[in-house]
Each structure stands twice: as C-alpha cells, then as structure tokens.
Amino acid sequence: LTPARMVQIEQDILSANNRYADDNRRYFGERGMLALNLVSSPGSGKTTLLTETILRLKDALNIAVIEGDQQTARDADRIRATGVPAVQINTGKGCHLDAHRVGHALESLNLPEKSLLFVENVGNLVCPSAFDLGEAHKVVILSVTEGEDKPIKYPDMFHAADLMILNKTDLLPYLDFDVEQCIRYAKQVNPKIRVLQLSAKTGEGMDNWLKWLRAELDLQGIGYA
Amino acid sequence: LTPARMVQIEQDILSANNRYADDNRRYFGERGMLALNLVSSPGSGKTTLLTETILRLKDALNIAVIEGDQQTARDADRIRATGVPAVQINTGKGCHLDAHRVGHALESLNLPEKSLLFVENVGNLVCPSAFDLGEAHKVVILSVTEGEDKPIKYPDMFHAADLMILNKTDLLPYLDFDVEQCIRYAKQVNPKIRVLQLSAKTGEGMDNWLKWLRAELDLQGIGYA
Ligand SMILES: Nc1nc2c(ncn2[C@@H]2O[C@H](COP(=O)(O)OP(=O)(O)OP(=O)(O)O)[C@@H](O)[C@H]2O)c(=O)[nH]1
Numbered sequence: 001l002t003p004a005r006m007v008q009i010e011q012d013i014l015s016a017n018n019r020y021a022d023d024n025r026r027y028f029g030e031r032g033m034l035a036l037n038l039v040s041s042p043g044s045g046k047t048t049l050l051t052e053t054i055l056r057l058k059d060a061l062n063i064a065v066i067e068g069d070q071q072t073a074r075d076a077d078r079i080r081a082t083g084v085p086a087v088q089i090n091t092g093k094g095c096h097l098d099a100h101r102v103g104h105a106l107e108s109l110n111l112p113e114k115s116l117l118f119v120e121n122v123g124n125l126v127c128p129s130a131f132d133l134g135e136a137h138k139v140v141i142l143s144v145t146e147g148e149d150k151p152i153k154y155p156d157m158f159h160a161a162d163l164m165i166l167n168k169t170d171l172l173p174y175l176d177f178d179v180e181q182c183i184r185y186a187k188q189v190n191p192k193i194r195v196l197q198l199s200a201k202t203g204e205g206m207d208n209w210l211k212w213l214r215a216e217l218d219l220q221g222i223g224y225a
Numbered sequence: 226l227t228p229a230r231m232v233q234i235e236q237d238i239l240s241a242n243n244r245y246a247d248d249n250r251r252y253f254g255e256r257g258m259l260a261l262n263l264v265s266s267p268g269s270g271k272t273t274l275l276t277e278t279i280l281r282l283k284d285a286l287n288i289a290v291i292e293g294d295q296q297t298a299r300d301a302d303r304i305r306a307t308g309v310p311a312v313q314i315n316t317g318k319g320c321h322l323d324a325h326r327v328g329h330a331l332e333s334l335n336l337p338e339k340s341l342l343f344v345e346n347v348g349n350l351v352c353p354s355a356f357d358l359g360e361a362h363k364v365v366i367l368s369v370t371e372g373e374d375k376p377i378k379y380p381d382m383f384h385a386a387d388l389m390i391l392n393k394t395d396l397l398p399y400l401d402f403d404v405e406q407c408i409r410y411a412k413q414v415n416p417k418i419r420v421l422q423l424s425a426k427t428g429e430g431m432d433n434w435l436k437w438l439r440a441e442l443d444l445q446g447i448g449y450a
C-alpha cells in the first residue's frame with residue numbers, strides 16, 4: 001500500500017459516501033425536513049442536550065433521532081423514553097456514521113414532512129468531520145471541561161461545523177476555562193461559526209438554541225427546487 | 226471497493242503498523258525503557274497528568290514525551306516547559322498515532338537506558354485502540370465529566386487498556402457520576418483492567434500512579450532476552 005494508493009482509497013470511500021449523502025439531502029429537501037449532525041468528543045453532553053430539547057419541543061414539532069455508537073442501545077433508549085422515535089446504529093469497530101447507514105435508518109423511520117431530525121454521531125472529534133450525512137448543518141458540542149484549545153487542536157471538526165455549542169456552563173465556576181479565548185480559537189479556524197453557550201443540565205441558555213432550531217426548520221421549507 | 230476488499234486493506238494497514246510496533250518494542254526492550262501509550266477522549270487531562278507527573282519524577286528518572294495532535298505544538302510546549310524533552314507529531318487529517326512515526330520520533334529523542342517514555346495519543350476514544358505503538362501498556366484516561374457509561378459504549382479502548390485512570394475527581398461533588406458503576410462497566414469489558422482515581426489538578430490520588438510507574442519501570446529491566 002503506497003501513500004498514493006492510500007489517498008486513492010480514501011477518495012473512493014469519501015466519494016461513495018457523498019453519493020449516499022446526496023440521496024439523503026434530496027430526501028430531506030423534498031420533505032422540508034431539517035437534519036442536523038451532532039458531533040463532539042465522547043461525553044460532551046449530546047444525548048442530554050437532545051433529551052432536554054425534545055422535552056421542550058415535542059408537543060409542537062415532529063422530532064426523530066438517529067443514534068450512532070460503537071456499542072449499546074443506551075442513547076436510543078434515552079431518546080425513546082421522551083416519547084420520540086429513535087433508531088440506534090452500532091458501528092462496532094467504526095469511528096463515525098456514514099451516509100449509507102443513515103439512509104437505511106431513514107427508511108425505517110418513515111418520517112412526516114417538516115420533521116426535525118437529529119443525528120447523534122459517534123463521540124469522536126476527528127473522523128466524523130469528513131463524512132457528509134446529507135445534513136443541513138454539523139453542530140459541534142464542546143463541553144467547557146475539555147479546555148479552550150480544542151478548536152485549534154482538532155480544527156477539521158470546528159471548520160466543518162456551522163454552530164458550536166459550549167455545553168456544561170454550570171461547571172464554569174469550578175474550572176479555569178476561558179470562554180472568550182475558546183470563541184476566538186473557534187473563529188480563527190472558522191470565521192463564520194456561530195456560538196451558543198448553555199447548560200443542558202440546568203437549562204440555562206437553551207432558549208437561543210430552541211430559537212435557532214425553529215428558524216432553521218422554517219428555512220428548510222423555502223426555495224427547494 | 227467491496228466490503229471484502231475493505232477488510233483486506235484494513236488488515237494490510239494494521240499488519241504494516243504491527244511490524245513497526247515490533248521494532249519499537251525491541252528498541253524499548255533492549256534499553257530497559259518503559260513506554261506508555263496514553264489514550265482518551267479530547268480534553269480528559271492527558272497533558273495535565275503528564276506535566277504534574279513529570280514535576281514529581283524528573284529529578285529521579287529520565288523522562289521524555291512524544292505528543293500526538295492533529296495540529297499545533299501546544300502539548301509539546303507544555304511538556305518542554307517542565308524541562309523534559311518532547312517531540313510533537315502532527316497528524317493533520319489523521320485520527321491516531323502510528324508506530325512508524327513514533328519510531329522516527331524515537332530516533333530524534335535518542336533516549337538513555339531505563340528512560341520512562343510517555344506517548345500522548347490524539348484525543349480519540351475509538352481509532353487509537355487498534356494501533357500498537359510497541360508500548361508496554363495502553364493507559365486510558367477517563368474524565369469523570371464524561372459519564373460512567375463510556376467503557377461500554379466505546380469498549381475497544383477499554384478492552385485494549387491495562388490501566389484506567391479516572392481523572393478530575395475534584396469535580397465529583399458537582400456531578401452525578403457513579404464511580405462504582407463506571408468501574409463495573411470497565412471490568413465488564415475488561416475483567417483484568419486496573420483502576421486509579423485521581424485529580425491531576427489538586428494532586429489527590431497521584432501517589433498510587435507514581436508507585437505504579439516506578440514498579441512498571443523496574444519490571445522492564447528484568448528478563449528481556
Ligand atoms: N454538569 C453538567 N453535566 C452535563 C451536562 N450535559 C451533560 N452532562 C453530563 O455529561 C455526561 C455525558 O452526557 P451524555 O449526554 O451522555 O453525553 P454524550 O455526548 O451523549 O456522550 P456519548 O454519546 O457517549 O459520546 C453525563 O454524565 C451527563 O449527565 C451539563 O450541561 N452540565
């Protein structure tokens with residue numbers, strides 16, 4: 001396996017993935033759905049953010065979740081406990097979700113028009129950045145416990161995301177985390193990135209996230225040709 | 226690219242890596258060195274644990290560090306500030322260190338016999354589990370902020386590690402983290418895993434870690450043929 005051959009293989013994998021991602025994007029577009037790809041380190045609070053979001057929105061919106069994990073159905077179980085449908089994908093050795101498996105999960109969900117679909121990726125701040133799932137946006141969740149330098153040390157993910165959520169702000173009094181520096185680092189890697197600060201645990205800051213979701217969902221219905 | 230072809234490619238990559246890992250292992254063995262591969266999610270506290278460890282041991286032992294990150298030389302700079310040599314490897318798009326690049330870093334370090342070498346891997350709880358670097362042990366660091374279920378959701382890494390360090394125990398009063406349940410999960414995946422609890426920030430629990438390091442270093446000199 002020469003380096004050139006390796007690059008070729010990676011391109012083949014990514015372009016096969018991109019074709020499936022385009023299928024998913026068409027599926028979402030035709031139905032006016034908003035699909036978001038939640039990416040982060042393990043344990044940044046993706047599932048907690050989702051269950052807290054669902055509890056606040058499920059009476060008003062159709063919501064569903066696709067969960068990616070190496071093993072267990074714990075996250076899908078946590079979602080289903082809120083009363084919303086969830087499909088668990090177990091990747092085994094795999095370190096990221098791909099568009100093909102997400103497409104099959106979509107078939108089994110069979111969602112109504114204008115649904116809000118969350119895809120929670122495998123916790124991994126590196127590999128999922130390269131795999132388009134057909135989503136409208138990647139949303140990167142960074143826990144303030146992880147340190148402010150993550151955007152410059154793991155830049156591909158922060159470059160790929162349109163929104164960064166700084167989670168676990170309830171812990172800031174016990175940490176040395178510099179919020180402003182973290183935001184500067186994120187913008188250094190991605191000048192267009194938006195930033196929200198919240199605590200999924202206490203609910204502080206959730207309002208702006210809910211507003212963003214509703215506005216993005218409204219946008220999906222407009223101008224799809 | 227058929228699935229069978231993909232499996233073949235993965236096997237080729239891993240077996241090429243294993244040959245380099247064997248070279249590294251021979252290098253460590255001949256010099257009575259202890260090499261440890263520190264693996265974790267981004268931000269669990271690997272570099273903080275290293276700088277705190279080095280400050281306590283550098284007068285008694287020869288220590289060096291190989292740092293793996295997608296980008297920046299921040300972690301190597303933090304190590305060098307303690308007065309110990311460090312080599313930074315930037316993986317770019319790559320999600321893990323491989324034995325080949327570690328071998329080249331060893332050449333440039335040119336360490337004395339009986340050295341203690343730490344390799345800090347890219348923060349990633351999935352991919353580095355499959356890549357042997359020739360180390361004596363993988364040490365997995367789990368921050369208590371990440372939740373107790375990480376061992377069963379990301380099992381390959383906890384299966385591959387011989388020691389799990391539960392870090393950031395100073396934050397336990399502000400979390401719902403169930404330490405006993407976490408240890409049960411880790412042992413479910415790897416019945417032989419050892420567990421240490423500590424706070425790299427306050428220094429609480431560091432004594433057992435330092436004892437473990439000294440005992441493991443003593444072991445390396447014995448019986449290498
Ligand atoms: N203090 C605090 N803890 C939180 C917050 N959000 C999540 N957590 C805790 O963080 C840990 C991980 O939360 P999860 O929601 O499972 O994180 P995740 O990103 O879904 O984890 P994986 O799917 O395993 O990668 C749990 O112990 C949560 O209770 C928060 O806003 N504040």
Ligand SMILES: Nc1nc2c(ncn2[C@@H]2O[C@H](COP(=O)(O)OP(=O)(O)OP(=O)(O)O)[C@@H](O)[C@H]2O)c(=O)[nH]1
Nearest residue numbers: 146147267268269270271272273348393424425426
């Ligand atoms: N409260 C607390 N914070 C800690 C502890 N150890 C590390 N931290 C903090 O956790 C954040 C990440 O620490 P690092 O040492 O950079 O973590 P890392 O695993 O080396 O991070 P990467 O190399 O980027 O994956 C920093 O803000 C540290 O100050 C601890 O024991 N307690």
Ligand SMILES: [Mg+2]
Nearest residue numbers: 046047075120
């Ligand atoms: Mg989760």
Ligand SMILES: [Mg+2]
Nearest residue numbers: 271272300345
């Ligand atoms: Mg580090």
Ligand SMILES: [Zn+2]
Nearest residue numbers: 095096127320
């Ligand atoms: Zn990957």
Ligand SMILES: [Zn+2]
Nearest residue numbers: 095127320352
């Ligand atoms: Zn990977």
